[in-house]
Amino acid sequence: MTFTRITIDPAVCTGKPCIxxxxxxxxxxxxxxxxxxxREQILAAYPYLDSGDIDEALRYAASLAEDETVLMAPSx
Numbered sequence: 001m002t003f004t005r006i007t008i009d010p011a012v013c014t015g016k017p018c019i020x021x022x023x024x025x026x027x028x029x030x031x032x033x034x035x036x037x038x039r040e041q042i043l044a045a046y047p048y049l050d051s052g053d054i055d056e057a058l059r060y061a062a063s064l065a066e067d068e069t070v071l072m073a074p075s076x
Contacts, residue, residue: 005056019053029057
């Protein structure tokens with residue numbers, strides 16, 4: 001999978017994945033979504049982002065989750 005809106009640059013946010021070279025980490029965007037912020041609220045609060053940035057951040061997270069193994073505590 002290719003990501004054109006996610007950049008990794010050691011000189012920007014210590015190399016954390018960011019949106020289009022901006023100092024806006026993907027993790028921050030995902031955190032906003034996880035906290036319940038809507039797409040519209042995020043785009044209004046951060047006018048330099050656009051809907052495609054959110055779509056790609058979600059695809060990026062899905063890609064990472066697919067490759068990750070997480071051990072879960074037994075239920076019950």
